[in-house]
Amino acid sequence: MIRYDLTDEVATVTFDRPEKRNALTLDGLAEFREALDRGAEEARVVVLRGAGDAFCAGDDIASVAGLGEEVAPATLATRLYDALFGPEQVEVPVIAAVDGPAYGGGFEIVAAADLAVATADAAFALPEATIGAYPPYAxxxxxxxxxxxxxxxLALTGEPIDAETAREWGLCNRVVEGSGLDDAVDDLTQAVCSVPGPSVALxxxxxxxATEDADERARLVExxxxxxxEPECLAAAERFLSGGE
Structure with a gap:
């Protein structure tokens, strides 16, 4: 579900599951981190995009709910850590190009990116707590x-905010009309690529x-x-999967 493209000095990593609004499966989380690491090796900038009408709707709840029977919660937590903290951990700058919803893990990936450009149609939300989980990176x-x-x-209500609010709150750098997204992202990538690589990495x-914490992964798993x-959390997830009934 992750598409990787390399053009000159720019690697583009696309969430490519538009029929599910690019929601991430367990395997998709691993694929995303692999693509980030590959981009850090092959490019000077990594650009994140979503296929279709969404950036990323977060985790595919249907595919990860009830994983305790097959996959330990620690495995899911580790995959989430590697994916959500990945943009800040790789050595090259990561730019999120956001068009449409960036919810849950999608929002957190935007927050973890070094720079973010959003269209006026973008929206951001952290609904994890409403379905019995929590947003670890956020x-x-x-x-x-x-x-x-x-x-x-954001985290306790799950209510979305629009792109301009996200900009005012320091969660994205620029807001543009949809037709201007590519040009705005190109401007940023060119500016970053003009700076010496060792300086950028430093x-x-x-x-x-300033924010590194050796215990973060362990706390996320815990x-x-x-x-x-927790029965209340499991019930919240089940309500979500059944359409709120």
Whole structure:
């Protein structure tokens, strides 16, 4: 479900499952991280896009719900960590080009990207808690950008915000009309590619160092394991999968 393209110095990683609004399966999470790592080796900039009318709707709940019988919650948590924290961990800049919804893990991937351009039609939400989970990257990082109370509003209500609000809250750099997305992303990639690579890598390394925490992965695994067996959380996921009945 991940498409990888390399043109000159730019790697484009596309969430390519438009029939499911690019929702990520367990395998898709691993494919995404593999594509990020490949882009870091082959390109100077990685651009993230979504196929169809969405950027990424987050996890495919139908495919990951009830994984405890087949896949340990720790496995899911590890895949999520590697994918959601991936954009900040790779050495090259990552730019998110957002058109349409970026929900759940999709929102967190945008937040983890170094730069983000959104169309006026983009929308952002963190609905994980409403279906018995939680947004692991967001609770670790998004408060730095938008503030604690705004993060809590996003994470505790699941209500979406529009692109202009996301820009005002520091969650994306620019908002453009849909027809201007490619030009705006091209402008950023060209500007970044004009900067010496070692300087770019050093900037990313020191920005990341300010927030690095060796215990983050362990806490994420612990958190997902904790909610995996909670009856109230399981019931919330089941309601979501049954259409809210």
């Amino acid at each position: 609770v670790a990082r998004v408060g730095e950008a938008c503030g604690r109370k705004r993060l809590l509003e 900037v990313k390394r020191y920005v990341r160092a 958190g997902f394991s904790a909610v995996a067996d």
